[in-house]
Amino acid sequence: MLRAVQSADGLDDYLQNPIGRYFVGESFLHWYASPDVCGFTVWGRPGEAQISRLTQVLNVELAPAAPHVSLVDARRVESPDANGLSVLVKYMAPRISDFSQTVRRQALVRPEGIAGAVVGGFYSLVSSSYPTRAFADPLEAMGWLGRPEPEARTLLLELNELVMRQQGQSPLLGELHRVLRTRLCDELVLADIAREMGMSERTLQRRLRESGTSFQAELNTVQVRTAQALLLNSDAKLTAVAAEVGCASLQHFSSLFRKLTGESPSAWRARHRQGS
Template sequence: MNQNSRGVSSFIAATQLADFEGSRRYFVGRSFCYWQDGARANGTFMWGKPREQDIAEMEPFWSIGAGDPKWDGRAAFIDARAVEAIDALGFKRLLSYLLRTQQSLRGVGSVTMVHGGGLVGVVTAGLLNVVRPAYPFRAVGAEQLEKAFEQVRVGDLYEPVEALRRSVGQEPEIVRQLKVILNQRPDATADDLADALGLSSRTLQRRLDQAGTSLRQERQTHLLRRAEELLAATSLDLDAIAAEVGLASASHLVALFRRVHRTTPGEWRQHNRR
């Protein structure tokens, strides 16, 4: 696997909140992607029209490290450039979260809000001015973002974070939604997944085909991401990891890594160990 720090490969997909103990992890929800580089920096991309339940799903990620001195001084980013509309209940939930966590998050070194244009951009840019948190904050446009990373001493993260944003943004909505459900219900049948998406099984297969993927491929991707996380975060042997992710044996895990990453799980672990 290419470990080029300028690309998305420098971040490892997480499947649950507990996976964020190490460096360079990300998690994709229905309308957001949370990323983190250890205790140095974290951020969230938001898109579409985040609803109240979406904000509720983001809150535990934003609260990682709250009150822990080792997280003091971290740089945080909220990228709302792709937000298309403001949901009243979602906005109220976000505002409430920011107000009630002012004390627990006072160790944050800085927060940078990245806004788009139009009325939505005006609203998101002014959000932190309404809250007036204890930590330093600023609102910037996309053209100022690279400088903003440099100013809070995490300039090396700008390019890999932007690569991650582009990668997530290129995923069709049906694929993002399917990944969210697979994170929650990895053993769900095709019919269960279709029901959760409000589609028939045939329509789900057709939509995935139009997106250039398949249910089998997305299941494999989910399995691979979970195996990567276990390799990076635990000392489990290959047989145990294979069993945990639903593979028949360690040899199947090795074959999967050779096919996808052109390397073995052991070699991948050496490069990505926490």
């Protein structure tokens, strides 16, 4: 039976007594719901420092930990950092046989688009002797790990709220953004989005108003954030980026991007790539 998780009092406390608890770092959250199931969530663009900290926490899954299944939730990774990925590979490569002693199987929940391709390619860099599989849906991932659906839903909801709290974002907006990111290329119908979030169209609109925002405003935010990840991590032409985020024309895309960031897509790409 999975149970609610409580915050640990620092890393040492978590490493000594992780069961039923979680530890939060910058851009990640590691949790241990029960002796036989644990995992971690990462978000944003975790770099070298953040991943180095995460590798310290991952030691909690090594012996004398009990055999367990593991969920790696990377849905919220916006643009993988090459240095961060390198740190994780260097940590895992010499320890993979040690992890094989305790990890029975591991499911990876990947983000959409280019970020998903990069994250999903991790297993080609580090080959494990325990079963691994990538999913788009965390509930499917938990099912593959052998967790009953009611328990999995409860745990995933709790973890989602914890992550949203760390990101300074309400669970409502976090879930809306997640749904929108998977549908930017589709014809967006508010009623369909609301239904996927488990509520009526009227309820979604009311809750967005109570949060001081609107469906269109949040859609535009997701479009621009997704575009920024594409501009930074690919050489795609602006017309292709515009189509990828659901803008009908390059002019519409450029206008929207400038409205939310204060600069054109090409200027933003040049400045951030130069900075990198």
